[in-house]
Amino acid sequence: MIKNNFKLMLRNKWVLACMLIGPILTIAMLSSAFEDMMSSYENVEEFKVGYRVSEKSVFADSIEEITDAGKTAGIQFANYPDGDPESLMAQNDLAGFLVFDGEEYTLYESADYETEGQTLEYFMVQVEKQAARQIENNMFPQGEEENITLPIQELEFMPAIDSKDYYGIIEVVYFIWCGIVSVAGVLSSEKKNGISKRFQVAAMSETKLYFSRWIPAVLTTICQIAATIFLATVLFGISWGNIPLTVVVLLVTVMGAMAFGLLLYAICRNLAVTIVALFTLVWFMGFFGGSFETYMFSSMPDSMKNLSPIYHVNRALVEYSCMGKSDYTISCILYMIGITIVCTVLAVLINTIRKKGRA
CATH class of the missing domain: 1.10.357 (Tetracycline Repressor; domain 2)
Known part of the structure; x- marks a missing residue:
């Protein structure tokens, strides 16, 4: 049977x-x-970002620490004192541009570098958090000032798999x-x-x-x-x-x-x-x-x-x-x-x- x-x-x-x-x-x-x-995510090793900082900016004294922290995170900062940010991004193949002026900053992102733009946003959020902590430490001293660093956490993940x-x-x-x-x-x-x-x-x-x-x-x-x-x-x-x-x-x-x-x-x-x-x-x-x-x-x-x-x-x-x-x-x-x-x-x-x- x-x-x-x-x-x-x-x-x-x-x-x-x-x-x-x-x-x-x-x-x-x-x-x-x-x-x-x-589609598989490709990790970005390094990318270039332009910046401009005015003398009146609250970030003026910390710009060296910010650029050093950027190198650790794979961000190469380049100073452009003059010129239109958007034009400079197109001419120099920049993933983003930061303009520090007064108590604020303006972040420009390139449509061709979406992932890099998100990385730059996250980087600046961490910069703001640590700047706030430094101000608090200056007002209420508890020890030595901290340098700007990015928090790193190893996460378990499954490697990407394509749709096919x-x-x-x-x-x-x-x-x-x-x-x-x-x-x-x-x-x-x-x-x-x-x-x-x-x-x-x-x-x-x-x-x-x-x-x-x-x-x-x-x-x-x-x-x-x-x-x-x-x-x-x-x-x-x-x-x-x-x-x-x-x-x-x-x-x-x-x-x-x-x-x-x-x-x-x-x-x-x-x-x-x-x-x-x-x-x-x-x-x-x-x-x-x-x-x-x-x-x-x-x-x-x-x-x-x-x-x-x-x-x-x-x-x-x-x-x-x-x-x-x-x-x-x-x-x-x-x-x-x-x-x-x-x-x-x-x-x-x-x-x-x-x-x-x-x-």
């Missing part, structure tokens, strides 16, 4: 085409739509969860030809009947996804990172997704209703799991994300791609194995109770 069902599933060329072309089209559309938003890598991985996972359509041909054939009724009076146990569907469904989905991954990798140059762990995670995901789909069929006993229910549930799991809006930029609470099995799989595979490892490996594998076992037991139990009720 496993062999025959496997052949039947592979003969359904319409389903095979949809499972192959669907992810490719989705990857192409979403990766293109979010390409700019997910992200959606090339994410959409493969999403379509795995829709893989129950691979079993559609077998289930519809059984119902159409009355084979399911014959199974009810046969000596075959519901456990054997279940695995005669689950095993070929898993094998068929593996073949479909392998072809999709190969094609997507060739077309989009997707980086999968840690290949062995990626294979393990994808395998347990296929197992869990098929078990979940067959449980829904055991409950509904109607293929159309099963597919609608599955696609609806998968959509919500994907919504919280990052299948549409990237989970890095999602405003959804972590408690909601962690309820979605798709989130654990997505998180693990994406981190493999950009870091080669993931803290979600164990939770992902345990989640999928748990879904496989629980859904299998429930599906067999439901079918057994239904069979005895009709006996």
Whole structure:
């Protein structure tokens, strides 16, 4: 039965085409739509900023300390006593320009240097804070004056991943969860030809009947996804990172997704209703799991994300791609194995109770 069902599933060329072309089209559309938003950030090492300071400026006595602090932060200050700031920026390729006059300063930013402009803004905010502290220390002496320095803090972060890598991985996972359509041909054939009724009076146990569907469904989905991954990798140059762990995670995901789909069929006993229910549930799991809006930029609470099995799989595979490892490996594998076992037991139990009720 496993062999025959496997052949039947592979003969359904319409389903095979949809499972192959669907992810490719989705990857192409979403990766293109979010390409700019997910473009990799390039760190700015050094950039030039012009400045002008009047004798009446409150910053006049501290300008040397400010420029020295700027060098530490990667900002090269150059003094331009005369000329229009905007013209000087264009002529000398300056990322910004500061005019210190009286108790205030004016900051000019170049449209071509947005990141540098934000860095300069942050730098001046820190300058103001420390200037205020120095004034306070002068009024209420508590020790030696502090030089102007920028606070530095090391933050944990995930390296950037581009849209093609992200959606090339994410959409493969999403379509795995829709893989129950691979079993559609077998289930519809059984119902159409009355084979399911014959199974009810046969000596075959519901456990054997279940695995005669689950095993070929898993094998068929593996073949479909392998072809999709190969094609997507060739077309989009997707980086999968840690290949062995990626294979393990994808395998347990296929197992869990098929078990979940067959449980829904055991409950509904109607293929159309099963597919609608599955696609609806998968959509919500994907919504919280990052299948549409990237989970890095999602405003959804972590408690909601962690309820979605798709989130654990997505998180693990994406981190493999950009870091080669993931803290979600164990939770992902345990989640999928748990879904496989629980859904299998429930599906067999439901079918057994239904069979005895009709006996």
